[in-house]
Amino acid sequence: MADGRLVGDKMSHASESAAAGKPRPLARGSIRAVILALLFSAAASGVLAVQGGDTSVGQQLFQKNCIGCHTIGGGTLVGPDLQGVTERRDQQWLVSWIENPDQVRASGDPIAQQLDQQFPVKMPNLGLTRAQAEQIVAYLAAQSGAAPAASPAAAALLAGDVVHGKDLFTGNARFSAGGPACIACHSAGGVGALGGGQLGPDLTLSINKFGEAGLDGFLTNPPTQTMSAVWTGHALTPQERADLRAFLAQAAVSGRPTNTVVQLALLAIAGTALLLGLAQVIWRNRLRAVRRTMVTAARR
Amino acid sequence: MDIRAQVSMVFHLDKCIGCHTCSLACKNIWTDRKGAEYMWWNNVETKPGTGYPTLWEDQEKYKGGWEVVNEGGKPRARLKLQGRFGALANIFYNPYLPSVDDYYEPWTYDYANLLDAPEGDDQPTARAVSQITGKYIDTIEAGPNWDDDLGGSTIYAANDPNLAGLNEAERAELAELQRVVFFYLPRICNHCLNAGCVAACPAGAIYKRGEDGIVLISQEKCRGWRMCISGCPYKKTYYNWHTGKSEKCILCFPRLESGQPPACFHSCVGRIRYLGVLLYDADRIEEAISVPNQELVEAQRSIIQDPFDPKIIQAARDGGVSDAMLDAAQKSPVYKFVKLWKLALPLHAEFRTLPMLFYVPPMLPVLARVTGDGNYEVAGAADHSLAPLLSSLDRARVPLRYMANLFAAGNEEVVREVYRKLFAVRLHSRSQQVGDVPADEVQRALEIGKTTPEEAGAIFRLTARPTYQERFLVPPLHREEAIEQTISPYKERSETGFGFLETPERRW
Structure with missing residues (x-):
């Protein structure tokens, strides 16, 4: 050992x-x-x-x-x-x-x-x-063959604070063990119009994917290589995990994943283009190029 | 009755030689600035022609001035451009603006190249450089008086909106090379009684000064919506692309307030310009602009009041017009030309803004004409001195119709009367100076011209030999008194001198 x-x-x-x-x-x-x-x-x-x-x-x-x-x-x-x-x-x-x-x-x-x-x-x-x-x-x-061992899922999950969870996510509050703020690599609904980092996946719907217990387990001991490398030695406290869970649970309900924000922006651009086109049609009789038109017509 | 004073103007077109000295005097004083290069607060146009900006008289395009609509059986004048809701809808996008191409792209020349060009095989040239973009212009396509440069052209002269109502033969005759004829039309802001620019301004930045009727744009209030540019049918407000505000002729009010005539008046070589005060009844403005086109000139004359009438004088005093102003109104040359002699006419009265700049129509092109055999027939030089009075007005080189379109909202009779009187004066003066016109013919001419020897003498004197003081009757404007009507003199007193652009402030 x-x-x-x-x-x-x-x-x-x-x-x-x-x-x-x-x-x-x-x-x-x-x-x-x-x-x-x-x-x-x-x-x-x-x-x-x-x-x-x-x-x-x-x-x-x-x-x-x-x-x-x-x-x-x-x-x-x-x-x-x-x-x-x-x-x-x-x-x-x-x-x-x-x-x-x-x-x-x-x-x-x-x-x-x-x-x-x-x-x-x-x-x-x-x-x-x-x-x-x-x-x-x-x-x-x-x-x-052994009896079921105690597991994170079996342990009662702490109740989290959504606001503090958001602060932890966005970096307004620091993790006690000094890990980086989630927003550095991840985005989630509700963190603002610009979203967060694009390196890791969007976490808006992560709670649906992992479940409360799963997410807690994930955060306790991040299994993926990148997360593991970043978080080794900076373990989250149970309360921090609970807060983040609470925030992500709320984001899944009320927030919008970043890609829908992009869709919305595209929709807005298309709408603007449509309005501009409409303005061209509505004001097609506006005054333009009086002298040039006159000269062209006279030369014809 | 609401009698007010208006500093008004008369331009005697027979005397205009088209030298543009007025334009340059104005340019050098007021519009030789960044963003104002293309502006000519005073410009001189060649007629027939399309003017500056191109086709400014065509309100189907520019939507300037007023139109009369029938509202519940009663005629009512409304702004042709738009009402309140239209103004709101178009506030960020005024669709009836002339572009800089419709004025012209202002340019200068690369003079430095004449001195600095390296030695080469060719003579160095000064190429045209745009004053807006700073780039070379290969082909200059328009200028501030393009009509003059292309007098009688088939493009510009042929498209003159005032040719409306002329038949093909008359148009062809005007353009015929040997008969090509043109005259000059100097234009400044008309300082209208019912100004379209004032009515169109959404910011309330344009106002008419109470004591003298000068129309001004407040550079502090102007928000650059540019509705005034569409609203003014004479296109005499201009947008400064550098400051983002509109500007217009200020009738050189700083000069007027120090007793001098405006720069364009002062510098006029042909001495065609007259300046004086008119009294008018502001209560009757609406009535005067609601009449049919044919009656517009007479309606405008009718609201101009007699400065010698005791009732008018009393009403004017009650309204706050100073005695000095009344005195100036009594000596005003403009009052004589417009109201007494009825020789000066407003330009395009059909725009219904009641312009306060009047024109004595030019006689020269009316009188000389080319006969069938190609010879000039100069009226008055032949035996029949009365011929022009009796017949040739209708065979004039520039048809009366054209003059009526310009100066009488299409009413030929108004213009005909003016020409008859002008010719009677000419005949009378010739009989006085040269003595070769039989007395009975002079008598007959005066009858046809509806004038008297005394009046004809006075007209001749003010036309041909006026003194500087007779031409320019600048009233003492007493700006300080005018200010006191709206601002307490004690407040005015505390605002020292010219005021501060930036209030001094202790910074330590």
């Missing part, structure tokens, strides 16, 4: 320094060696875990990557309830699916197609290694 932890930390450390563009005074070869060693140890521990029944690494990975969308015996959220999944599905398939769902999809797998149709959000690529996927599957197998 310590190994698995280490892997994550070291890797993120290495990628951070690379992303920051500040080369450390560490030889490139030695970094590669460390990474390889760690990977190997992680894979070895993963295999051991699967064989030996130690599922704590898998549990941690599950907590980190999966509970945004899935429960074990807690009911369906955005993704299916994973109670007994190791019995429903072939384990090797599960490992492949968790490791790289895109590849499975590309191979034309019928189960993948069915899942994609059945659930609102497609299984994302979480960037896990095969070893980590195996750890998770091992954990799932161990949990399948």
Whole structure:
């Protein structure tokens, strides 16, 4: 378990320094060696875990990557309830699916197609290694027979404050852990005429897509790569999640997605053009070019 | 009875030589500014011609002036342009505006090139440069007096709206090369009694000064709606594209207030211009503009009042007209030309704005004509001195019909009477100066012209040999007294001197 932890930390450390563009005074070869060693140890521990029944690494990975969308015996959220999944599905398939769902999809797998149709959000690529996927599957197998664990869905959801939720969304109020305001990447109905960022999807109808519990889970532990990268280390408090949920729930009812604003603008432009055309017709007898018309007529 | 004073004008067209000195005097003083390059508050047109802006007399196009409608069996004058609702509907979009092309694109010449051009094979030239865009103009298509440059042309002269009612033969005769004839028509703002521009202004920025009747546009109140430009049938308000406000002839009121005649009057080489005060009855304006076209000239004469009548004088005093103004009205040359002698006529009375600039129609083109064998027949030079009086008016080079369209709202009889009197005066004066006209013929001429030797003498004197003081009877305007009628003198006193554009303010 310590190994698995280490892997994550070291890797993120290495990628951070690379992303920051500040080369450390560490030889490139030695970094590669460390990474390889760690990977190997992680894979070895993963295999051991699967064989030996130690599922704590898998549990941690599950907590980190999966509970945004899935429960074990807690009911369906955005993704299916994973109670007994190791019995429903072939384990090797599960490992492949968790490791790289895109590849499975590309191979034309019928189960993948069915899942994609059945659930609102497609299984994302979480960037896990095969070893980590195996750890998770091992954990799932161990949990399948166990009593339902406590899950976000089961816990009572806090009531949120719409106004504060909007403030958090637009950045008028700061997140206590210092994450960026949602509006930097997302738009939602009710944040103003210009909308928000276009990098991420429009969140106006997100509550309908995820459901209250699903959204809470998503925000607790954002599963997508981008969100995960941004929010690691800046976890939202339960109250902040509740406020954002409340705001998005209201946006879904009263707000307008940004693309309808665009439609409205296009409609306005078309209306203006129509009115201008109409004015041309109504005032077609207006005075124009007296001298020029006279000269042209006289020369004819 | 509401007697008011109006500074009025007479232009004697027989004396106009079309030199444009008046236009340049005005241009140099008032409109030599950015945005005003195309404006000619005073312009001189060549008639027959389409004028400036092109076809300004054609109100079917420009919708200027007033029209009489029958309202419940009673004639009522209303603005041809639009009523209140029309003004509201068109406030952001006045559809009857002349474009700058209908005036002309003002230009100057690239004179610097004459001095600075590099050495080359060709003589350097000064190309025309637009004063609006600053770009070179390859072909100048119109100018402020294009009719003069193209006198008698088949494009401009042939399209003169005043030719209405002339038959094909008469039109062809006018355009025939040997007979081509034209005369000049100097125009400034008429300072009308029933001004179309004032009525059309949605901002209430145009007003007629109480003491002298000068029509002015407040540059503070003007919002640039440009309804006045359509509303004025004489197209004598102009839009300044730089300031976004409209401007017009101010009758040089700063000069008038210091006792001088307006610059165009002062500079007139032919001494054709007369300035003086008329008294009129403001209560009868509506009545005077509601009569049929044929009676318009007489109706306008009838509201001009006799400044010697004690009742009129009393009413004028009651209305606040100063004694100095009354004195000026009694000496006014305009009163003589318009009311006493009935020689001066309003331009286009059918626009029903009651213009206060009157014209003595030109006689010259009426008298000389070309006979069938191609020779000039000059009336008065032949044995039959009375011939023009008896017959040739109807065979004139410029048909009476044309003059009637210009000066008498189509009533030929009014113009005919003017010409008869003018010719009688000419014959009488010739008998006095040269002595070659038999006395009985002079007597006969005076009878036909409905005048007397005394009157003919006075007309001759004011026409041919007037002094500066006789031509320009500028009343002492006493602006300070006029102001006191609406503003307390104590308030006026505290507003020091010329006032402040920016009030001084302590900034520390």
